[in-house]
Amino acid sequence: MYLDPGSGSLILQVLIASILAIPFLLRSQIRRLVRTMRSSECPPKSPNENES
C-alpha cells in the first residue's frame, strides 16, 4: 500500500458499506433465486437432442 487512504475516507467507506451490505446481499440472493428458477423451468438442451 503506497497511497494514503485518508482517515476520513476509511471510516466513511466502512460506514457506507455496512449500510449497503444487507440490501446488496438480498439483491444477490433474489437474483440467484430467479436464475435458478429460470434454469429449472427451461433446462438446457442436451447435446444429443438434435441428433434424432
Add this chain to the structure above:
Amino acid sequence: MIKTSQRPAPDIARDEGSFRDPSGFVYRREGVLYRQINESYAPHWDRLASTGFLDELVRAGLLIPHELVDVDLAAAPSPHAVIRPTEIDLVTYPYEWTFGELRDAALLTLDIARRALAAGFTLKDASAYNIQFWNGRPVLIDTLSFEEAVPGQPWTAYRQYCEHFLAPLALMALRDVRLGLLLRDFLDGVPLDLAVHLLPARSRLNFGLLSHLVLHARAQARYAGSATAERRRPPRMSPLQMAALIDNLRSTTERLTWEPEGTPWESYAENNTYAEQAAADKDRLVRLALETSTGTVVWDLGANTGRFSQIAAALGREVVALDVDHGASERHYRTIKATGESSVLPLVIDVANPSPGLGWRSHERKSLLDRANADVVLALALVHHLAIGRNIPLGSISELFAKLAPEAIVEFVPKEDPMVQRLLASRPDVFPDYTLAGFRSAFGRSFEILSEHQIKGSLRTILHLRRRTGPTSELEDWR
C-alpha cells in the same frame, strides 16, 4: 591503469511519471518499454502469477498484455522480475477524454476491483492515469496495481476513485461538461470539498453522490490532521461489505449521464454550409490525398464527429481525432463504440491550447506536442478558425503542423466563403494576407505542395503538403 568495461552502458531512461509506487517502475532500455518489478513486491507478484489472475484479466481485455523477460534487463538494483508490456501508441490523459471515455475508464476500474476481490486480491490504486485507450477500448496498463487482500482491510483506493472518477464525472454530468478540465489542474483528482461546492443541490438527493462525495468530503474535513482513528482501532470491512461498496459505486457511476446537445459544434455535420456535391467532392479529394500519403498515424485536427477520421480508418490508418468541442468528440466516441471501430481515438483538445507538460518538474504528464506520433496531419475546415477566429499567423500554424507530422492535408477556406464571412461579421478584417496565395507563401516555408485541388461546387481548396527537409532556422521566419 584503470580497466574499463568494453561493453557500452545500455541506454536506459526511466519514465518520468513512474515514481510513486515502490512496487516497480516503467523505463525504456534501448528504446524498448519495460516494467521492473521490485523485490518488495515479490510475494504479491508470485501469488498473482500462480493464480493466473493477470492472465484472466488480459484474456477478458481488461489489462494490457505483457511478456515476462530476462531479469538481467532490469534498470535498477533489487529486481524480482522484468516484464515487457504491449506498448500503447499514444498515451492520453483523463483531461483529454470525453465524458463517455472517462466514464468507461471508471467502470473498467470498478470491474477490475470487483474481479480482484473475488480472486482474493485488492486493486490498490484507482488512478485514472492507469487507464489507457487501446484498440478503441479502455484497459488497465499498471500490471502492479494488485496486492493480496488483507482480511478486514477497507479499500485503500476508495478515496482515489472518488477524486479521479466520481467527482469529475458528477460535475460534468450535473453542472457543466467543461469541468472535466479541472483534472488538468488537480492531477491527484478533484478535491471532494471543491466538487461539493460546485455540484448543484439536487445531487444530494442521490444516495451515492450524497455518500461518496458530500459525506465523504465532510469526513475528510473532520478527520484531517487528527491522530488517525484507525491507528487506535482500524476500521474493518468484510468482503461482502467491500463488494456492496464497489457495487454501489458502479451503479452511482452508471447513473451519471450526459447528452451531447447544444455545444457549438456537435451538430455541425448535419448543419454545415456544404452543398451535397461539394461534400462528396471533398470526401473524394481527402481520400485521394490520404491514399497517396505515407505512414500509419493520422491526427485529425478539428475532427468534429469524425467524418474524415472514418475515411482514414477505412484506409487502414490509426486515427487520433482531436476537437475542442466536447459534444462533437463525445458523439464521435459513441459512434466508434457503436460500430466497433478500433482504430480511432476521439479526444477533447483545443489545438490552439494543447495540453502542457504537468506535474512534478512539468514532466510527470507530458505535453501533447511531446507525445505527437502523427505521420499525417489532417486539418479540414480548421485553419480559418485559427487564423481569423484566434488571430494566429498562417506561418505559425504551418510551423505547428510541420512540428506534428511530416505530411499535412489542409483545407483552405477563402474569405468569400460563408463560414469565414460569419467569423468576420462582427470584427474588422485585419487579415490582408489571408488569401490562397498568402497561404501558399506562409506554408511554403515549411512545406512543399504535393497537390492542390479546388473542391467542386465551393471556393475551398484541399492541399496535400510534405514537410521540407533542411535547416529549421528558415521556419523561424514566419513573423
